[in-house]
Amino acid sequence: DIQMTQSPSSLSASVGDRVTITCQASQDIRNYLNWYQQKSGKAPKLLIYDASNLEIGVPSRFSGSGSGTDFTFTISRLQPEDTAIYYCQQNNNLPITFGQGTRLEIK
Amino acid sequence: QLQLQESGPGLVKPSETLSLTCHVSGGSISSSHYYWGWIRQPPGEGLEWIGSIYNTGNTHYNPSLKSRVTISVDTFKNQFSLRLNSVTAADTALYYCARHQDVVATTPFDYWGQGTLVTVSS
Numbered sequence: 320d321i322q323m324t325q326s327p328s329s330l331s332a333s334v335g336d337r338v339t340i341t342c343q344a345s346q347d348i349r350n351y352l353n354w355y356q357q358k359s360g361k362a363p364k365l366l367i368y369d370a371s372n373l374e375i376g377v378p379s380r381f382s383g384s385g386s387g388t389d390f391t392f393t394i395s396r397l398q399p400e401d402t403a404i405y406y407c408q409q410n411n412n413l414p415i416t417f418g419q420g421t422r423l424e425i426k
Numbered sequence: 427q428l429q430l431q432e433s434g435p436g437l438v439k440p441s442e443t444l445s446l447t448c449h450v451s452g453g454s455i456s457s458s459h460y461y462w463g464w465i466r467q468p469p470g471e472g473l474e475w476i477g478s479i480y481n482t483g484n485t486h487y488n489p490s491l492k493s494r495v496t497i498s499v500d501t502f503k504n505q506f507s508l509r510l511n512s513v514t515a516a517d518t519a520l521y522y523c524a525r526h527q528d529v530v531a532t533t534p535f536d537y538w539g540q541g542t543l544v545t546v547s548s
Contacts, residue, residue: 320489351532362539363535365527368527368536406472408473410533415475415488415531418472419472420473
């Protein structure tokens with residue numbers, strides 16, 4: 320199985336800050352990396368697919384980059400509603416695997 | 427708007443079989459070209475893919491659960507189902523059904539159900 324390692328596991332930032340989360344795959348997954356947002360008590364929501372493609376309806380302050388084994392997720396200007404846990408997920412190979420999540424809180 | 431809704435018992439005894447159904451509305455499983463999947467999340471933990479199915483019945487399972495899992499599809503009822511046998515407390519989790527973005531299982535999940543909590547306890 321491909322192991323996905325996210326960092327940091329948690330962070331706290333202020334409204335308007337630029338926030339970056341990284342995700343590292345245990346082997347080359349090309350660009351088959353997705354990012355999800357999970358708000359408290361809700362199902363995950365797809366934000367970014369294939370490393371850098373913004374899902375329809377997702378605000379443009381969210382972005383992603385990377386390929387191979389190293390990926391980055393960025394929120395350009397943090398908003399209060401961005402409080403959530405963020406997960407990366409690879410679908411280059413089965414089984415599909417997720418990172419352990421990054422908990423983002425607003426100061 | 428596509429909607430997915432999980433249903434099934436919220437409490438299952440150890441060693442018994444967990445059975446859940448995901449009903450799809452706003453779209454047809456039989457006439458669409460998507461894989462459909464199950465994902466679970468133990469309380470306070472991360473996400474684990476269980477398996478996925480196409481409308482033809484073709485399935486892919488997570489090897490970690492493969493010996494205990496069966497996913498099936500009922501195109502007439504527009505739903506797909508999960509059976510997990512020989513459950514233990516470690517199978518206690520929020521179970522989600524979801525749709526893959528495309529015709530292969532190696533695509534992201536773009537629509538999710540709200541999730542249903544299943545507790546394994548005597």
